[in-house]
Amino acid sequence: MLILVLVAVFAVTMVLGVPVAFCLGLGGLAFIWLSGVVPIAVLPTLMFSGMDSFPLLAIPFFVIAGDVMQRCGILPKLIAFANSLVGHLRGGLAYVVIVTSMLFAGVTGVALAECAAIGSMLAPSMVRQGYPGGFTSAVIAGSAVMGPIIPPSVAMLVFAYVYGGGISVGKLFLMGIVPGVLIGLTMMAFVAVQARRRNFPVSGERFAVRRVLKALRGAVLGLVVPVIIIGGILGGVFTPTEAGAVAALYGVLVGRFVLRTLTLSDLRKSLLVGAKTSAVIYLLLGTSNVVSWILVRNQVPKVLAQWSLDFTTSAQVFMLVAIAVLFVLGLALEAVPIMIMLIPILAPAAAAYKIDPHHLGLIVVMTVQTALISPPVALSLYIVASIVKAPMKDANRAIWPFMLVVIGITVAMAMWPAVPLWIPRRFGF
Amino acid sequence: MRALVRRVTQALEALTLVGMSVVAVTVVVEVILRYGFGSSLIFTEELTRYTMVWVAFLGGVVALRDGAHVATGGLGDRFGPTVGRIASLTADGLALLFLLTLAWAGIQTLPNQRDQYTTTLNVSIFWFYLAIPVGAVLMALVIVGRRVGLVEAQPGDLPVDDL
Numbered sequence: 001m002l003i004l005v006l007v008a009v010f011a012v013t014m015v016l017g018v019p020v021a022f023c024l025g026l027g028g029l030a031f032i033w034l035s036g037v038v039p040i041a042v043l044p045t046l047m048f049s050g051m052d053s054f055p056l057l058a059i060p061f062f063v064i065a066g067d068v069m070q071r072c073g074i075l076p077k078l079i080a081f082a083n084s085l086v087g088h089l090r091g092g093l094a095y096v097v098i099v100t101s102m103l104f105a106g107v108t109g110v111a112l113a114e115c116a117a118i119g120s121m122l123a124p125s126m127v128r129q130g131y132p133g134g135f136t137s138a139v140i141a142g143s144a145v146m147g148p149i150i151p152p153s154v155a156m157l158v159f160a161y162v163y164g165g166g167i168s169v170g171k172l173f174l175m176g177i178v179p180g181v182l183i184g185l186t187m188m189a190f191v192a193v194q195a196r197r198r199n200f201p202v203s204g205e206r207f208a209v210r211r212v213l214k215a216l217r218g219a220v221l222g223l224v225v226p227v228i229i230i231g232g233i234l235g236g237v238f239t240p241t242e243a244g245a246v247a248a249l250y251g252v253l254v255g256r257f258v259l260r261t262l263t264l265s266d267l268r269k270s271l272l273v274g275a276k277t278s279a280v281i282y283l284l285l286g287t288s289n290v291v292s293w294i295l296v297r298n299q300v301p302k303v304l305a306q307w308s309l310d311f312t313t314s315a316q317v318f319m320l321v322a323i324a325v326l327f328v329l330g331l332a333l334e335a336v337p338i339m340i341m342l343i344p345i346l347a348p349a350a351a352a353y354k355i356d357p358h359h360l361g362l363i364v365v366m367t368v369q370t371a372l373i374s375p376p377v378a379l380s381l382y383i384v385a386s387i388v389k390a391p392m393k394d395a396n397r398a399i400w401p402f403m404l405v406v407i408g409i410t411v412a413m414a415m416w417p418a419v420p421l422w423i424p425r426r427f428g429f
Numbered sequence: 430m431r432a433l434v435r436r437v438t439q440a441l442e443a444l445t446l447v448g449m450s451v452v453a454v455t456v457v458v459e460v461i462l463r464y465g466f467g468s469s470l471i472f473t474e475e476l477t478r479y480t481m482v483w484v485a486f487l488g489g490v491v492a493l494r495d496g497a498h499v500a501t502g503g504l505g506d507r508f509g510p511t512v513g514r515i516a517s518l519t520a521d522g523l524a525l526l527f528l529l530t531l532a533w534a535g536i537q538t539l540p541n542q543r544d545q546y547t548t549t550l551n552v553s554i555f556w557f558y559l560a561i562p563v564g565a566v567l568m569a570l571v572i573v574g575r576r577v578g579l580v581e582a583q584p585g586d587l588p589v590d591d592l
Binding site: 013014015016017018019020021022025026029040041043044045047048051052053054056057060061064237238241242245246248249268271272274275276278279280282283284286332333334336337377 | 442445446448449450452453456457459460464474477478479481482484485486487488489491492493495497498499500501516517519520523524526527528530531533534535537538557558561562
């Protein structure tokens with residue numbers, strides 16, 4: 001009964017617009033006060049223990065690394081490389097956006113940062129070349145979804161932490177590669193159809209192997225980043241946290257001594273972005289730790305898992321229901337809070353169906369990415385639409401095909417775990 | 430008064446930055462020491478973990494100033510300006526209720542932490558738990574300050590401020 005009060009308080013405060021971290025705290029607080037037996041001291045203690053963790057430090061580091069690399073001029077090199085590969089096609093810039101997003105996804109782990117970076121560099125030229133504003137916003141915001149799916153991924157780190165042990169970050173990262181690339185390829189196929197039907201511009205440049213090789217030389221600086229990160233983690237050279245720190249250091253060294261574009265003020269900004277972004281996630285983790293402690297104490301996840309089992313014994317049906325719930329929440333909420341709130345509930349149920357936690361992680365991370373592009377609350381889409389001054393109405397209409405691609409591939413990955421597992425298996429997982 | 434408040438929040442931002450730098454540099458140094466010199470710092474893990482709690486609470490204050498926290502905004506506005514205003518006032522009131530309770534509970538638990546020392550740093554855990562009441566009170570002040578127009582967002586030229 002009191003659990004319902006907790007949920008109601010959380011829902012009402014959230015609708016009122018209280019920051020989600022505080023909503024979770026207020027829900028917990030309501031429970032603590034009404035129950036009368038739980039001492040208030042659990043609030044700060046549980047918050048502290050929810051935030052005090054070495055693996056969690058990977059979050060600020062990967063945010064800093066992505067931000068540094070965006071400031072130090074690696075992105076234009078990746079764009080040039082993508083342009084040499086697909087720029088000559090009809091609708092070239094739209095392909096360039098997708099390929100760049102795929103490559104930059106290996107450097108950054110946050111969709112919104114990727115979207116803002118690529119949007120500010122490519123969106124204005126797309127509109128200048130005559131692409132509709134709505135389509136421009138949709139292709140950039142849609143392909144930025146690959147950021148947290150192709151490793152590294154801040155969302156996967158959050159999943160690994162909230163799941164609470166037993167997750168190999170290396171394996172989870174590897175699982176993102178195939179679905180991420182599939183999303184990119186499917187989006188490119190959609191662009192191909194659109195380009196012919198809507199007569200998108202052609203640049204007139206010809207494809208030349210020499211140009212590709214030349215651009216590759218510049219892009220290598222960025223392309224090696226995921227290799228360092230994943231290689232380092234899998235090879236046992238460093239922990240995911242240290243991998244994040246090393247990636248950030250790499251960005252600073254490249255920016256300072258190779259490309260010579262990174263200033264001290266850039267570095268200061270990157271550190272601040274890392275601190276602020278992680279502060280928001282940390283506070284969410286802190287207060288959600290209070291709520292999940294209460295839920296577990298009252299056996300809520302266990303009961304829900306049993307209900308779910310009574311409803312269906314099929315792991316596939318469970319996965320589909322989970323995808324539907326996560327997607328619906330994403331219409332109004334953002335990706336990371338959804339994960340932090342729902343993983344404690346989904347995890348025991350998934351375990352009851354004997355679902356590999358890494359598979360669950362992949363599907364959760366993929367599904368919640370739609371939160372950034374699903375109207376009415378679609379942050380990624382807002383960012384690009386405001387850059388190109390496209391009416392939200394057009395962007396909202398143009399995003400649907402891209403969202404369908406993401407959902408379709410997510411469902412496919414949920415039904416056929418062997419596909420995303422293909423690469424991890426090569427590495428002995 | 431406004432200028433003073435702005436300077437104070439900028440000082441908090443600087444402190445957050447210092448904390449973040451300490452965490453980042455310590456881990457980088459740790460990795461370099463391990464592979465370059467075959468040794469390591471024993472206090473890396475504790476120092477960084479606990480410092481990050483401070484960074485989270487101070488960064489939370491800065492993020493609140495800049496409106497970077499995750500929230501569903503403006504739902505009340507759809508029912509007219511009056512409803513919107515009431516909703517946002519209520520939201521601030523509830524956030525204050527949570528933060529002040531957290532601060533109060535945080536202070537209550539502080540005396541117990543006095544005698545608990547961290548294993549490798551040999552510092553009382555008190556100094557890290559202190560981040561909770563301090564951060565909560567500062568966040569409460571930011572909410573009040575925003576309401577009366579004393580605190581304003583300074584997002585700077587950051588490309589994106591939240592997830």
